[in-house]
Amino acid sequence: MEDRIILAHGSGGKLSHDLIKDLLLRELGNPCLNLLDDAATLTLNGRLAFTTDSYVVSPLFFPGGDIGKLAVCGTVNDLSMVGAIPKYVSLSLIIEEGFLLKELKKIISSIHTTAQKAGVEVVTGDTKVVNRGSADKLFINTAGIGIIPDGVELSGSNAKIGDKIILSGPLGDHGIAILCQREGLKFKTSLESDCAPLNTLVADMLEASKEIHVLRDPTRGGLASTLNEFAESSKVGIKIAEDKIPVRDAVRAACELLGFDPLYVANEGKLVAVVCSQAAEKVLSKMQKNEQATQAAIIGEIVADHPGKVVMKTQFGSSRIISMLAGELLPRIC
Amino acid sequence: MEDRIILAHGSGGKLSHDLIKDLLLRELGNPCLNLLDDAATLTLNGRLAFTTDSYVVSPLFFPGGDIGKLAVCGTVNDLSMVGAIPKYVSLSLIIEEGFLLKELKKIISSIHTTAQKAGVEVVTGDTKVVNRGSADKLFINTAGIGIIPDGVELSGSNAKIGDKIILSGPLGDHGIAILCQREGLKFKTSLESDCAPLNTLVADMLEASKEIHVLRDPTRGGLASTLNEFAESSKVGIKIAEDKIPVRDAVRAACELLGFDPLYVANEGKLVAVVCSQAAEKVLSKMQKNEQATQAAIIGEIVADHPGKVVMKTQFGSSRIISMLAGELLPRIC
Numbered sequence: 001m002e003d004r005i006i007l008a009h010g011s012g013g014k015l016s017h018d019l020i021k022d023l024l025l026r027e028l029g030n031p032c033l034n035l036l037d038d039a040a041t042l043t044l045n046g047r048l049a050f051t052t053d054s055y056v057v058s059p060l061f062f063p064g065g066d067i068g069k070l071a072v073c074g075t076v077n078d079l080s081m082v083g084a085i086p087k088y089v090s091l092s093l094i095i096e097e098g099f100l101l102k103e104l105k106k107i108i109s110s111i112h113t114t115a116q117k118a119g120v121e122v123v124t125g126d127t128k129v130v131n132r133g134s135a136d137k138l139f140i141n142t143a144g145i146g147i148i149p150d151g152v153e154l155s156g157s158n159a160k161i162g163d164k165i166i167l168s169g170p171l172g173d174h175g176i177a178i179l180c181q182r183e184g185l186k187f188k189t190s191l192e193s194d195c196a197p198l199n200t201l202v203a204d205m206l207e208a209s210k211e212i213h214v215l216r217d218p219t220r221g222g223l224a225s226t227l228n229e230f231a232e233s234s235k236v237g238i239k240i241a242e243d244k245i246p247v248r249d250a251v252r253a254a255c256e257l258l259g260f261d262p263l264y265v266a267n268e269g270k271l272v273a274v275v276c277s278q279a280a281e282k283v284l285s286k287m288q289k290n291e292q293a294t295q296a297a298i299i300g301e302i303v304a305d306h307p308g309k310v311v312m313k314t315q316f317g318s319s320r321i322i323s324m325l326a327g328e329l330l331p332r333i334c
Numbered sequence: 335m336e337d338r339i340i341l342a343h344g345s346g347g348k349l350s351h352d353l354i355k356d357l358l359l360r361e362l363g364n365p366c367l368n369l370l371d372d373a374a375t376l377t378l379n380g381r382l383a384f385t386t387d388s389y390v391v392s393p394l395f396f397p398g399g400d401i402g403k404l405a406v407c408g409t410v411n412d413l414s415m416v417g418a419i420p421k422y423v424s425l426s427l428i429i430e431e432g433f434l435l436k437e438l439k440k441i442i443s444s445i446h447t448t449a450q451k452a453g454v455e456v457v458t459g460d461t462k463v464v465n466r467g468s469a470d471k472l473f474i475n476t477a478g479i480g481i482i483p484d485g486v487e488l489s490g491s492n493a494k495i496g497d498k499i500i501l502s503g504p505l506g507d508h509g510i511a512i513l514c515q516r517e518g519l520k521f522k523t524s525l526e527s528d529c530a531p532l533n534t535l536v537a538d539m540l541e542a543s544k545e546i547h548v549l550r551d552p553t554r555g556g557l558a559s560t561l562n563e564f565a566e567s568s569k570v571g572i573k574i575a576e577d578k579i580p581v582r583d584a585v586r587a588a589c590e591l592l593g594f595d596p597l598y599v600a601n602e603g604k605l606v607a608v609v610c611s612q613a614a615e616k617v618l619s620k621m622q623k624n625e626q627a628t629q630a631a632i633i634g635e636i637v638a639d640h641p642g643k644v645v646m647k648t649q650f651g652s653s654r655i656i657s658m659l660a661g662e663l664l665p666r667i668c
Contacts, residue, residue, distance in 0.1 A: 006662075
């Protein structure tokens with residue numbers, strides 16, 4: 001096998017087949033994928049969730065993960081956010097000619113490990129190679145299918161007045177880790193992306209209570225944009241308290257230095273839940289027992305005032321409107 | 335709205351939302367997509383097909399189609415090739431900063447038209463924007479879900495000795511149309527991509543007989559690579575006759591001029607079927623009544639000789655081994 005990707009790896013001919021067999025199937029193979037048919041065939045019944053995301057993160061490798069881990073976690077998490085149990089993912093690669101095979105191998109191996117951890121199978125895929133300069137190294141798309149258990153009804157438009165807002169842990173780890181890696185910044189405390197599959201956390205939460213109305217992972221645009229989406233879709237107001245929102249000291253320090261607001265920085269292993277107030281404490285204590293959410297906290301509530309708006313009580317006691325991210329904070333964060 | 339895509343269109347913040355609402359939902363909106371949740375929720379029962387493909391074709395617009403039409407047809411066709419009725423597709427865009435909004439609009443509109451024609455709905459999506467120079471204008475990923483009717487069992491590994499091989503129409507239209515557009519070549523007869531959804535054709539074929547063993551669309555790598563895949567997966571020999579294989583005069587002329595072999599050129603609206611010999615004539619005559627396959631023909635058969643190999647009887651009466659495409663013929667053909 002050549003040590004770099006060449007255009008013929010994407011030809012649909014012999015080298016494509018060799019790449020698929022020697023690298024992709026060796027790592028990810030299963031009875032469904034091994035057939036190499038045009039589509040995977042699956043037997044599934046009931047309510048399904050279906051999602052897709054393309055990943056263009058730069059750099060491809062960062063503290064706490066790489067584009068492969070991210071591509072599995074992101075899609076697993078999107079399925080989890082509608083309450084689905086993630087089952088199957090597709091994997092589509094757009095590779096720049098000249099990309100190192102050993103890096104591709106590392107990324108495929110990371111996809112494998114993460115898929116195993118999240119309990120999903122890669123059942124169908126595609127590989128394209130573009131000329132040097134037509135893409136930046138590697139882009140990955142994953143789509144996913146999950147099964148929604150009976151009685152689960154989650155949507156950004158389901159928030160009700162009086163509901164509590166729970167955040168699963170400290171904000172901004174992913175965005176700041178990527179930025180530091182990209183710019184070669186070093187802090188005394190090491191910063192790692194929080195990139196992780198959240199399906200077991202969601203399963204725990206739904207076991208504690210079915211009275212969860214909304215779930216979403218605050219990725220691009222951060223917590224601020226996610227809460228604004230809830231306020232808009234559910235036509236409600238949102239009130240949060242700054243002193244309740246967990247942020248690691250290292251992330252806070254980096255944000256201050258770089259002029260970022262943690263509310264707008266991307267996360268890849270956190271979720272925000274809107275939960276019926278009676279069930280909130282029960283859901284919270286269940287979350288805190290899961291390794292993905294030991295620092296979970298109630299950070300605010302859904303209110304009748306200022307529908308469509310998110311208002312934060314600052315640490316100084318004043319109130320501030322938190323709007324959706326307006327420009328672009330950090331391109332290619334995921 | 336700006337007249338070009340800027341990085342903030344991919345931020346996950348306000349401009350992302352505006353782009354999604356003003357362009358994507360306006361064109362593609364439906365109750366499921368309009369929710370803008372992290373995943374679409376669908377109710378489906380039984381055997382499903384799941385597939386994905388990324389599209390990196392260059393140029394984005396070509397005679398007979400564009401990247402949007404191609405992205406819907408390709409995924410609809412992959413679902414159809416396992417006998418599924420295509421139902422839902424996802425749409426993920428990777429856009430280069432600076433891309434013209436009016437071109438994006440044209441492509442989204444073409445996605446809409448093609449999806450309507452094929453009877454599929456876009457139910458979930460994603461948009462990423464990368465810095466100028468990090469991608470070539472626009473890449474599209476579509477994944478798709480379809481329902482496999484009872485009794486349908488298609489796979490590249492199902493070819494049986496004695497089966498007939500049917501090709502749905504003339505070879506090479508897509509590849510040659512792209513090449514001529516790219517290189518500014520003009521021929522007297524206009525050459526158009528054959529890019530088309532094949533789901534109604536497959537439905538007609540399965541109505542004629544359930545004794546269809548394999549279906550595949552010969553895209554990248556052409557008919558030659560597809561037949562080699564069948565021979566390898568089913569561990570059988572394949573015999574085809576050159577004089578039975580339809581190729582348009584204009585495509586043949588272009589191929590001769592440019593040094594291509596139509597057997598290796600990509601198609602985007604053709605299929606190859608391996609059909610039980612008793613049912614072959616019935617399936618063929620049904621195909622010829624569908625607008626996508628008026629020139630369908632039986633081009634060969636599955637044999638016990640030379641397992642794993644494809645042998646063609648040439649027009650001069652000699653025999654030639656047809657191997658899988660070895661190098662790269664035409665990068666970024668789809």
